[in-house]
Amino acid sequence: MKTWKVLIVVAGSALTLAACGGGGNTAGTATSDAGCTVKGNTTAAVTPAIVSNIVPDPNTVGRFTPNNMTVKVGQAIEWDWQDPNVAHTVTSDDGTSFDSCLQNKGYKFVVTFNQAGKFPYHCTIHPLMIGTITVTA
Numbered sequence: 530m531k532t533w534k535v536l537i538v539v540a541g542s543a544l545t546l547a548a549c550g551g552g553g554n555t556a557g558t559a560t561s562d563a564g565c566t567v568k569g570n571t572t573a574a575v576t577p578a579i580v581s582n583i584v585p586d587p588n589t590v591g592r593f594t595p596n597n598m599t600v601k602v603g604q605a606i607e608w609d610w611q612d613p614n615v616a617h618t619v620t621s622d623d624g625t626s627f628d629s630c631l632q633n634k635g636y637k638f639v640v641t642f643n644q645a646g647k648f649p650y651h652c653t654i655h656p657l658m659i660g661t662i663t664v665t666a
């Protein structure tokens with residue numbers, strides 16, 4: 530009888546852990562991102578040279594696919610939020626070039642790169658989500 534009770538408790542804990550690991554935010558409810566203003570996005574209709582999907586990843590929470598991209602001056606990149614569980618950002622490391630702020634699945638963010646150079650970016654809440662845009666003349 531005692532053995533059975535212990536087994537039930539252990540099974541219950543495992544279930545709780547599994548629910549926690551697979552869960553995350555409820556889709557559609559971004560973590561509070563008060564004070565963040567979207568910037569650097571292209572509002573005109575443009576055809577992006579590259580589309581990067583933001584997808585779940587068991588090791589890094591989320592991932593930009595691709596994360597490192599090369600475009601020519603004047604070309605645009607579009608990021609598509611496809612992670613159904615967790616909000617993410619596309620934020621330039623310099624803090625000024627572009628910032629999507631926290632967004633959920635379904636959001637699209639387009640940036641046109643008008644200057645040659647390297648533009649590293651990241652997700653503000655997931656340190657392992659990083660990438661670099663290389664813009665060539």
Ligand SMILES: [Cu+2]
Nearest residue numbers: 591617652655
């Ligand atoms: Cu993220």
